[in-house]
Amino acid sequence: MYLDYILDGQLFLAPVGENPQKIVDLGTGFGFWALDVADQFPSARIIGTDLSPIQPRWTPPNVEFRVEDLDDEFRPWTSIYADADLMHLRFLLPTVRRPRQILQRCLENLKPGGWIEIHDLVPKIFSDDGTAGDDHPIHTLYQQIDGPFSSLYGWNIHFPANLASTLREMGFVNVSAKHNAIPIGRWHREARLREMGVFAQSLLSDWLVTMLIRHETLGLNAEEAHKLGQDILDAFNNPQIHAQHDWLDIWAQKPLP
Structure with missing residues (x-):
């Protein structure tokens, strides 16, 4: 979705120059973005960090993956992250307990003139024609996440706003901030936006299932969770509901001395 559609084939938007020496991917997941960046910048040191060891074992020589909790308030970051040209975060900040601490440590570890780039969702459904708004059923899920779930896990899904x-x-x-209005579903007349809508619906539907499996952490029983999930999927599949999400891109620079 991001690389092929929203970013038009680019790996990032920050103007880091043609010869970055260190790029850090926080919350790297399976590490695919880090591997792509390593191919594009073979002379750069690429570091991908995540809580889970789910990255490939075989990597290019300029890539290394680390498993650690960078949200730990009592454990400072090691010097391996220092003097980075770029800190990259995608869908990370709403799911950590101390997002401002993460950003502060990024600022401290970037080299002067280095960049941070963040990609995230603003959790609010809207439409241009009034067919989707605060009454969209996914907002009920967002409200449940704001309640018992966030109390338990420390999420703040509204932090990117x-x-x-x-x-x-x-x-x-x-x-710099770029807001991307991405359709949800197949309703859009333009082929490219319709394709993006299909991808967005698939991603949100998978996430929906993952969240509702743990319905008790959302303060719902199984029957309530099933109904909420069905209401959301029905709305996604209704071509008369022209729902859109704000996919946000932000990049910013550490000041020069």
Whole structure:
């Protein structure tokens, strides 16, 4: 979705130059983005970090994967992350307990003039024609996540909504934000946007199932979770509901001395 559609084949938007020496991918997941960046910049050191050891064992020589909790408030980051040209975060900040601490440590570890780039969802469904808004059933799920689930796991799904101002307050400069209105479902008349809508629906549907399996952490019983899931899927599949999500891109620079 991001690389092929939203970013039009680019790996990132921050102007890091043609010869970055260190790029860090926080919350790297399976590590695919880190591997792609390593191919594009073979002279750069690429570090991917995640809580889970799910990355490939065989990697290019300029890639290394680390398993650690960078959200630990009592354990400072090691020097391996220091002097990075780029810190990359995608779908990470809403799922950690201390997102501002993550951003502060990124600022501290970037080299002067280095960049942070963040990709995330703003959890609010909207439409241009009034067919989708606050009454969309996925907002019920967001409300449940804001309640018992976030109390248990420390999520803050609304953190990205004010990310640009947060970065400025922390001392980042040259903050740029790009908002992408991505359709959900097959309703759009333009072929490219319809394809993006299919991908968006697939991603959100998979995430929906993952969340509702743990319905007790959302304060729902099994029957309530099943009904909510069905209501959301029905809305996704209704071509009369022209729902869109805000897929947010933000990049900002650490000031030069």
